[in-house]
Amino acid sequence: MKHRHALSVTALLALSTPIINAQQAKPEPAKPQEEKAKPAPTQHIAKAAPFKIEVELDALFASPADKEHKISLTPKAWADMTVLSAVPHGTRVKKGDKLITIDVEKLAKAIEEIELGEPAARLALKIAEAEVTALQQTTPVQLATARRNKNAAEENWKYYENTAHAEAVRAARKSIQFAEQSYEYSKEEYEQLKKMYEADDLTEETEEIVLRRAKNSFERATENLRLAKMRIDRDIQVTLPRQKDSRKTDAETNDLNYSYTIQSLPRILEQKRHALEKARLDRAKALKALKNLKADLASFDVRSPADGIVYYGFSRRGQWVTAATIIKKLIPGGKLAPREVFMTVTETGSLNLAAAVPEEKLGHLKTGLQATAIPVSNPKLKINAEITQVSYIPGTFSAQFSTDVGKQAQNRKLFPGMKAKVKVTAAEYEKVITVPNNLIQGSSVWVMEDGKKQRKTVKKGASNDKVTVILKGLNEGDKVTTK
Numbered sequence: 001m002k003h004r005h006a007l008s009v010t011a012l013l014a015l016s017t018p019i020i021n022a023q024q025a026k027p028e029p030a031k032p033q034e035e036k037a038k039p040a041p042t043q044h045i046a047k048a049a050p051f052k053i054e055v056e057l058d059a060l061f062a063s064p065a066d067k068e069h070k071i072s073l074t075p076k077a078w079a080d081m082t083v084l085s086a087v088p089h090g091t092r093v094k095k096g097d098k099l100i101t102i103d104v105e106k107l108a109k110a111i112e113e114i115e116l117g118e119p120a121a122r123l124a125l126k127i128a129e130a131e132v133t134a135l136q137q138t139t140p141v142q143l144a145t146a147r148r149n150k151n152a153a154e155e156n157w158k159y160y161e162n163t164a165h166a167e168a169v170r171a172a173r174k175s176i177q178f179a180e181q182s183y184e185y186s187k188e189e190y191e192q193l194k195k196m197y198e199a200d201d202l203t204e205e206t207e208e209i210v211l212r213r214a215k216n217s218f219e220r221a222t223e224n225l226r227l228a229k230m231r232i233d234r235d236i237q238v239t240l241p242r243q244k245d246s247r248k249t250d251a252e253t254n255d256l257n258y259s260y261t262i263q264s265l266p267r268i269l270e271q272k273r274h275a276l277e278k279a280r281l282d283r284a285k286a287l288k289a290l291k292n293l294k295a296d297l298a299s300f301d302v303r304s305p306a307d308g309i310v311y312y313g314f315s316r317r318g319q320w321v322t323a324a325t326i327i328k329k330l331i332p333g334g335k336l337a338p339r340e341v342f343m344t345v346t347e348t349g350s351l352n353l354a355a356a357v358p359e360e361k362l363g364h365l366k367t368g369l370q371a372t373a374i375p376v377s378n379p380k381l382k383i384n385a386e387i388t389q390v391s392y393i394p395g396t397f398s399a400q401f402s403t404d405v406g407k408q409a410q411n412r413k414l415f416p417g418m419k420a421k422v423k424v425t426a427a428e429y430e431k432v433i434t435v436p437n438n439l440i441q442g443s444s445v446w447v448m449e450d451g452k453k454q455r456k457t458v459k460k461g462a463s464n465d466k467v468t469v470i471l472k473g474l475n476e477g478d479k480v481t482t483k
Helices: 002-025 105-199 204-299
Strands: 043-045 048-062 068-071 083-086 098-102 308-312 343-346 352-356 370-375 383-391 398-403 419-436 444-449 452-457 459-463 467-472 479-481
Touching (some): 352 419, 383 419, 419 459
Antiparallel strands (some): 043 479, 048 419, 068 343, 083 098, 370 419, 444 479, 459 467
16 A cells, blocks of 8 residues: 555656646746836845855857967969868868868969970070160260261261362363363364365375374364263253252251161160060069969968868857858869968867857956856856956957866867856855945935934945945945935
């Protein structure tokens, strides 16, 4: 009978346990409106008692900054970073392991083309340097020669214009005079010989010879005179004026050529100098481009800088905020952007905590406060923590915590991005006087003494949304009241 009763109790407890748990799990019924808005107290009897302010935060485990190695590529010349393969998100790696393979076929070809063209470019630059050196030496000589030729041409033209042309005309006319004289001499000689031979007693044969020669000479003189008149008349009327015009044109052309020469030669030299400088600059750019391309090629061999775990993207306060975007790029054919953090290698070991802080809790936090963190993955584990930084940037209020996890993190199966509940002890007193916030005006309170209200100055301490610690100015038993 007793055994049966024990079984009944056990069964009843087994049946009631889910009901109790369900009742405990049920949310508390909403309190009536009048209970939520309790009236503020109008008086308070000061008494000392324990007081604590605790702030609870949701946090994420994060690697310390010096343990996170952000991986990105910053090419100097080559922008095409097409992915062939990448280690999966969350992979454990050793220092020196290859993290990603970039398609470098086109890059290698570009480097090869520049290297093949380099000897020709170097030779072309040397030729340009030699040409400029030669021009620097010959240009002054050519300019001096041009000046001498110009001066000589001017002197020759002035002499011809002022003297030689007139002398040529005079000589032409003298030639006619000489031809006329020769004609007269031949005529006179022929006529005299003819008369003489008709009167003397020379043989007929001798007469014929002499007369025939004199006649031939006269005929030649006559023809020479005719031709001389024609030639000299043309020389005076046509040839010599043309010659004068031609010499004048030559002088003018020479002057123009001189003007062109003294202007063009220095400019040609200057142009060649500029071309040489540009060739030097272009070659320097080509060599720099080659150096940068080689550096890019070497940088595309991405290796792990440390032992750890590979995560895609980068973390912010323990969250891998860019992982969803980066995972689409780290596939065959995906393209990376310069300076884009596409992987982070986190060293296994010590972990920190990062928590977003609601604005109403921000005033309770400061560096140095102690805290306790409980991982969501292991509620039985308690981790000591301390606030190392509080961010007051509007919209992103946050707090950073150091922890004593150390190298045990891996053994405890704690990793960056895992959740934890953090409880910060913002203030704790074994025995202290507190006063409702509505009864404090600035740095003073009103106290009822001997039936009268007296104003007392107090020194305030920590405060929550209900009461404030009074460090000095009140004694236990003081009756604090409204003004």
